[in-house]
Each structure stands twice: as C-alpha cells, then as structure tokens.
Amino acid sequence: MAEGNGVLVIGESQGDELALATQEILAAGRKVADDLGQELAIGLFGSSVEAPAQAAISQGADRVYSVTSPLLADFQVELYLAAAETLCKEVSPAIVLIARTNQGREVAPRLAFRLGVGLAQDCLEVSADPGAGKLLANRPVYGGNAVAVISCNQTPQVAAIRPKVYVPLEADASRQGDVVSFPVDLDASMVRSRVLEVVKEEAEGIKLEDASIVVSGGRGLGGPEPFSQLEELAKLLGGAVGASRAAVDSGWVPASYQVGLTGKTITPDLYITIAISGASQHMAGCSGSKAIVAINKDAEANIFKEARYGVVGDWEKVLAAMTETVRELVQE
Amino acid sequence: MPAKIAVLAKQVIDPEMPIAAFQIDANSKRVVTPPNIPPVVNGFDENAVEAALQIKDSQDASVTVISAGSSFALDVMKKPLSMGADELVLLQDDAFENTVDSFQTAQLLTAAIRKLGGFDLIICGRQASDWDNAQVPLGVAELLGVSCVALGKKVDLQDDKVVVERLIPDGYEVVEASLPALVTVSNELGQPRYPTLRGIMAATRKRPTIWSVSDLELDGGQVEPRLTLHDLFVPVSNTECEIIEGDDEAEAGRNLALRLREEKFF
Numbered sequence: 001m002a003e004g005n006g007v008l009v010i011g012e013s014q015g016d017e018l019a020l021a022t023q024e025i026l027a028a029g030r031k032v033a034d035d036l037g038q039e040l041a042i043g044l045f046g047s048s049v050e051a052p053a054q055a056a057i058s059q060g061a062d063r064v065y066s067v068t069s070p071l072l073a074d075f076q077v078e079l080y081l082a083a084a085e086t087l088c089k090e091v092s093p094a095i096v097l098i099a100r101t102n103q104g105r106e107v108a109p110r111l112a113f114r115l116g117v118g119l120a121q122d123c124l125e126v127s128a129d130p131g132a133g134k135l136l137a138n139r140p141v142y143g144g145n146a147v148a149v150i151s152c153n154q155t156p157q158v159a160a161i162r163p164k165v166y167v168p169l170e171a172d173a174s175r176q177g178d179v180v181s182f183p184v185d186l187d188a189s190m191v192r193s194r195v196l197e198v199v200k201e202e203a204e205g206i207k208l209e210d211a212s213i214v215v216s217g218g219r220g221l222g223g224p225e226p227f228s229q230l231e232e233l234a235k236l237l238g239g240a241v242g243a244s245r246a247a248v249d250s251g252w253v254p255a256s257y258q259v260g261l262t263g264k265t266i267t268p269d270l271y272i273t274i275a276i277s278g279a280s281q282h283m284a285g286c287s288g289s290k291a292i293v294a295i296n297k298d299a300e301a302n303i304f305k306e307a308r309y310g311v312v313g314d315w316e317k318v319l320a321a322m323t324e325t326v327r328e329l330v331q332e
Numbered sequence: 333m334p335a336k337i338a339v340l341a342k343q344v345i346d347p348e349m350p351i352a353a354f355q356i357d358a359n360s361k362r363v364v365t366p367p368n369i370p371p372v373v374n375g376f377d378e379n380a381v382e383a384a385l386q387i388k389d390s391q392d393a394s395v396t397v398i399s400a401g402s403s404f405a406l407d408v409m410k411k412p413l414s415m416g417a418d419e420l421v422l423l424q425d426d427a428f429e430n431t432v433d434s435f436q437t438a439q440l441l442t443a444a445i446r447k448l449g450g451f452d453l454i455i456c457g458r459q460a461s462d463w464d465n466a467q468v469p470l471g472v473a474e475l476l477g478v479s480c481v482a483l484g485k486k487v488d489l490q491d492d493k494v495v496v497e498r499l500i501p502d503g504y505e506v507v508e509a510s511l512p513a514l515v516t517v518s519n520e521l522g523q524p525r526y527p528t529l530r531g532i533m534a535a536t537r538k539r540p541t542i543w544s545v546s547d548l549e550l551d552g553g554q555v556e557p558r559l560t561l562h563d564l565f566v567p568v569s570n571t572e573c574e575i576i577e578g579d580d581e582a583e584a585g586r587n588l589a590l591r592l593r594e595e596k597f598f
Contacts, residue, residue, distance in 0.1 A: 118558025313581035321585030
C-alpha cells in the first residue's frame with residue numbers, strides 16, 4: 001500500500017446515533033490529525049447513515065464516508081469487514097483508528113490482517129510523532145502489570161483504542177465537513193456465520209456500564225449469598241453490582257457481572273470493592289473510576305494501592321454497618 | 333473420517349506469580365522470566381483444550397495441539413496431552429521469540445496448519461495472558477480464509493458446521509458457522525479437566541513433532557515484523573489511600589459511609 005495520508009476512524013452508529021465509543025475515538029483522532037497536519041475522516045456503515053454523519057462532523061470529522069449497502073443494515077462481521085477493507089484500500093489513510101468495542105475487538109485484528117499490517121491493540125493513549133509520521137501507542141500488557149509503547153511498521157498504522165478512555169469533543173453544529181457517498185458492492189455469500197438466537201442474562205435495574213456507583217464483590221466473599229447484601233447497598237445508592245473474575249468463575253454470579261480485562265470496562269464516579277484483592281487484570285476494567293473504595297481484611301492487598309478510601313477489616317461487619325448508615329443518610 | 337481438531341496453545345510466564353517477582357529488563361525491553369516459577373500453558377488455551385476434548389468425548393475426533401515459541405518447557409507443554417489430546421506440534425526457533433508481533437506468530441501457525449493438511453475446526457484461547465493481544469487466532473482465521481467465531485463459552489461440532497454460544501456484553505448469542513472454522517473460547521467455558529494418571533503416563537511416551545522455521549513454507553518466504561516496541565515499563569500508581577478507622581470494624585463502616593456522604597458521592 002502507498003504512503004497514505006490522513007486519519008480514518010472506522011465508526012459505529014446505532015440508528016440515528018453515533019456510538020459513544022466512536023465519539024471518543026473522534027476526539028483521539030482529531031488530536032492526532034491536527035498534530036500531523038492531516039485530515040480526519042470517518043467511515044460510517046449502514047443502509048443509511050445521514051444523521052450520524054452530521055453528528056460526526058459536529059464532533060470533529062472533516063469528512064464522512066457514508067458506506068452504504070442494503071446488506072449493512074444490521075451488523076454482520078464478514079460484510080462489515082469487507083466494507084471496511086474496501087474503504088481503507090480506496091482511501092489509503094496513513095492511520096486507521098477503531099474503538100475496541102464488542103464489534104471493534106473482532107473487526108480491528110481481522111481488518112489489519114486483511115490489509116497485511118500490524119495492529120496496536122487495546123491502546124490507552126495514542127499520540128502522533130509528526131517528524132516520523134508515526135503513531136505511538138501506549139497499551140497495557142501482562143494483565144496491566146506493564147505498559148508497552150509500540151508503533152506499526154507498515155501503512156496504514158492501525159490502532160484499536162479502549163473505550164471510556166478519551167472524552168468526546170463538545171458537539172459544534174457550526175463545524176463544516178463533507179459527506180462522501182461510498183456505496184459498496186457486497187455479496188451475501190461472504191457471510192460465513194449467522195446468529196441463531198440472542199440470550200440476555202443481565203441483572204435487572206441500572207446497567208453496570210452506565211451506573212455512576214458500582215458495588216463489586218470478589219473471591220473473599222466466599223459464596224454467592226453475600227451478593228444480596230451488595231445488591232442492597234447498590235440499590236440504596238442507585239448503583240449496580242459487579243464482580244471480579246474469581247467470583248464469576250466460581251459460578252456465584254453470571255459472566256455479565258464481570259469487571260476487568262476480559263469483562264466490562266466501567267468508569268463510575270464511585271467504585272466500591274468488597275473483598276477484592278485488586279489484581280491488575282481486575283483493575284484494567286475499573287481504573288478509570290473517579291474514586292475507588294476498598295474494603296478488605298488484608299492491609300497489604302493491591303487494591304489499597306489503587307483506592308482513595310479504604311477500610312481494613314472483615315467485610316461482613318464493615319458492609320453491614322456501612323449499609324445501615326447509608327440507609328439513614330438517604331432517608332434524611 | 334474422524335473430525336480433525338487443532339488447538340493453538342502458548343507457553344506463558346505464570347500470570348499468578350507474586351507481583352514482587354514481576355520485573356522488566358529495561359535494556360532488552362522484556363519481562364524477566366522469573367527463576368523458580370515454572371511457565372504455564374496460557375489459561376484460556378487450556379479452556380480451548382477442554383472444548384476440543386468435550387467434542388472428542390462425544391464423537392470420533394483427533395486433537396492436535398500446536399504451539400510456537402523460542403524454547404519450551406516440555407513437561408509444561410505436554411499437559412494438554414495428559415488431559416487427553418492426541419498430538420503435540422512445537423514450532424521451536426529463535427525466530428519465534430517475538431511475542432510482540434501477532435502477525436508473525438499467526439503466519440507461522442498458519443504455515444504449520446497447512447503443512448498438517450488443514451483442520452475441520454481450530455480452537456484457541458481468546459487471548460494470551462502475557463501480551464493480551466487477542467489477535468493471533470483471528471489472524472490465523474483470516475490467513476486461512478476460514479469462518480471465525482470469537483469468545484465462545486460452548487462449542488458444538490456438528491456434521492458440516494460448528495454451533496457456538498458466544499459471549500456478548502449482556503449475555504450470549506448462539507452462532508453457527510460453516511466448516512472449516514476457527515473458534516476462540518473464554519474462561520466461561522468452565523474449568524479445564526485435570527490430567528488423569530493414565531493420561532500422564534500416555535503423555536510421557538508421546539513425542540512432540542518439532543519444527544523450526546526452515547521446516548515451514550511461509551508466504552513470501554519470510555516474515556516481516558509488523559510492530560516496533562519502543563518501551564516497556566511498570567506503571568506507577570500515585571493514588572494516596574485514606575484509611576478510614578473506627579473503634580471497631582462496624583464503626584469504620586459507619587465512618588466510611590459518612591466520609592463518602594461528606595464528599596457528596598451520594
């Protein structure tokens with residue numbers, strides 16, 4: 001592939017809405033494009049993407065490729081990939097950015113392999129080195145115990161960025177940009193997999209990812225029953241309940257509760273951990289919380305290195321008294 | 333014809349090792365292999381072995397485990413055999429040391445899969461606990477041009493298709509894909525089985541096939557690095573933890589609630 005120019009975001013939209021993670025990546029892309037003195041474009045995929053295209057321009061894009069086909073009405077990975085591959089080859093950007101969402105975690109590596117280039121995976125930060133025209137990516141490795149700084153050797157340089165790290169730009173309706181129609185010819189025979197059934201198993205009430213307060217439990221709870229006490233506190237605080245992988249692997253709560261590297265990434269205002277040791281794999285999913293509270297009997301536990309407030313002690317006694325006091329305070 | 337199943341597995345530094353043993357050599361930009369802590373088979377790859385053996389439990393199938401690395405602890409890498417896998421193929425060469433470059437690793441594994449005549453189903457762990465790249469399996473699927481389903485928690489091989497329960501953020505979806513296919517699995521698949529005494533005995537007698545890079549036919553003759561590693565460091569946390577005290581644990585709990593109220597968290 002030729003040298004390439006510009007930054008291209010592979011976007012996601014839901015109906016008329018530009019996905020939140022895509023808004024975040026536009027903010028990251030805007031900075032990189034400005035530092036390199038290049039254009040920021042975004043590809044949006046669907047049967048029609050007019051409304052999200054305008055949103056993308058107001059949030060930083062100079063150009064929107066409206067990649068449309070009747071076959072793109074719903075996300076199907078092989079069709080979406082074929083469309084993204086065609087767009088990248090046609091536009092030949094210097095840099096491609098993708099949000100590492102549920103879709104992006106599959107699309108990004110497969111797209112990079114199709115383009116024959118490397119992928120900077122799961123980045124927490126990307127920055128431009130204008131001299132070398134390089135994209136430098138910081139990414140956690142070894143479960144978050146270390147951070148690697150990497151760059152891609154070929155063009156385009158592709159990076160998948162972790163959601164909830166960047167903050168979207170303020171929408172500015174006066175921003176100008178082009179919307180370029182980019183119809184793609186897709187063939188239904190590209191489809192190799194199909195979804196037969198979707199089974200939801202999420203807890204009732206507020207979603208874990210959206211909650212401003214989350215109460216999470218770990219291995220130290222010793223069984224499934226204590227989660228009802230966590231539910232009680234979460235309910236009083238208008239929050240949601242999460243769990244560490246150890247609690248999920250023990251079968252105490254469903255997988256959808258898991259916070260961490262291989263679970264959900266959450267960024268609540270307040271993250272209350274009960275009997276969680278704070279292994280880096282867990283912290284990878286909650287380190288963006290505004291404040292972390294640790295309740296743990298082991299004063300040496302890693303969680304106290306990451307927490308703003310801590311109580312060293314038996315969780316049962318601490319939690320019971322804390323919950324009672326919270327109840328009195330919210331009833332005042 | 334028995335179904336041909338491959339499992340791609342990686343040898344990694346034990347992720348459960350004490351945090352104090354985790355050290356980086358700044359010059360080579362590598363994690364120091366801790367002495368006295370043996371490596372392990374990547375945890376998600378053991379889930380992949382389990383998924384393959386569950387299929388073998390219920391139908392005629394052979395399971396071949398393939399791994400790429402610069403050096404192997406043979407007793408560690410034989411674990412899948414002692415769990416019940418049939419064959420072990422080790423791609424061992426100094427050229428395979430680069431754990432950074434998923435593209436290279438995928439090219440090597442793809443060449444080995446081709447040399448072995450291809451498989452009906454390839455099962456992999458979702459990611460390795462060292463670089464957490466989650467790229468090699470998807471890359472192998474792309475290079476082979478086969479179906480790909482990521483993040484399975486249940487894998488059922490049927491006559492001409494594979495049916496996978498795959499994790500989504502709020503539950504799971506049931507996906508079917510045509511064969512040949514590659515499926516990645518997560519820990520939600522359940523605990524891998526323990527090796528049996530008989531399995532361990534059988535594994536001791538089995539000899540792995542060992543290939544170096546010169547045994548493999550690579551596209552374009554060689555692999556070109558895709559990534560450059562500039563730095564590797566341990567991040568520092570600068571959070572100062574305020575320990576909330578009390579006469580007893582209950583009072584500490586009450587004081588914590590009051591402190592959070594004071595800071596207007598609720």
